[in-house]
Amino acid sequence: MRIRAFRPGDDEAALRAVFRSSVHQLAVGFYTPAQLEAWAPEAYDAIAWAERLRANRPFVAEVEGRVAGFADLQPSGYIDHFFVDGTFGGRGVGSALMAHLHQSAHARGIGRLCSDVSLSAEGFFARCGFVIERRQEVELRGEVLRNARMRKTLGTAGRA
Template structure:
């Protein structure tokens, strides 16, 4: 049974548009404060995704990253980018969209794009909350590390995956 306003349609992944920036910020905050809650303290989450932010700076960052945008049930449900080096800088799914195939669809787009662009190695700094998903996607932990955000130390892992050439 499907609840009202929720379908079983798969996520649709598309290119970023500048007007997406505010919705991507909302997805980022929702992901950090909901999906990462079991892994990080309230203080850690507040430092990582503070309520107050510079909207113009965020929009400029999104414009520079050119993330893929996942839509589900007619709204933005997640986003992820792939840089020319193979670095995945941001990979976030809205807190109420976890477990609905959004991350899987974004990773499939990243892998396809990497192969099209001749990128053979993907790598990211992955939160504790996302580590299991990245492992299921074939990534390995290269190094456990910490990063500082607003004076608060957060734990994460550098993970990577070598892609097999397209057949």
């Protein structure tokens, strides 16, 4: 597995496919089909998606040359995107991305991580040492999705 920087102009479509696969395959037991489609619809604004990725500058995980997941870490310590392709679920991609985020936090002097975590990812984040700060309900395209704001205080300048 290799983790690399996002490549603007090359990665947008592949990361969108990972996002949709992650939502529709890994979150299927936690949300209704209508909620999943509202969260990751087939039709989307490719320009807005590309702009968001360029702003977030995610890290991209590759397995045997194939994009398997991606995650970002904002200067505030906020993790906006953290998605693993459904076909790579349970194969260590999420753990590798999380370790990379911790290393990046340490290098950047970030001492606290937080994210709005789906019900399907809550257990993974808890195993990584995150705790629930609050439960939330978010309306998206007419559907209400539940999630949790989770946080983790890191040791000395970003160490887990």
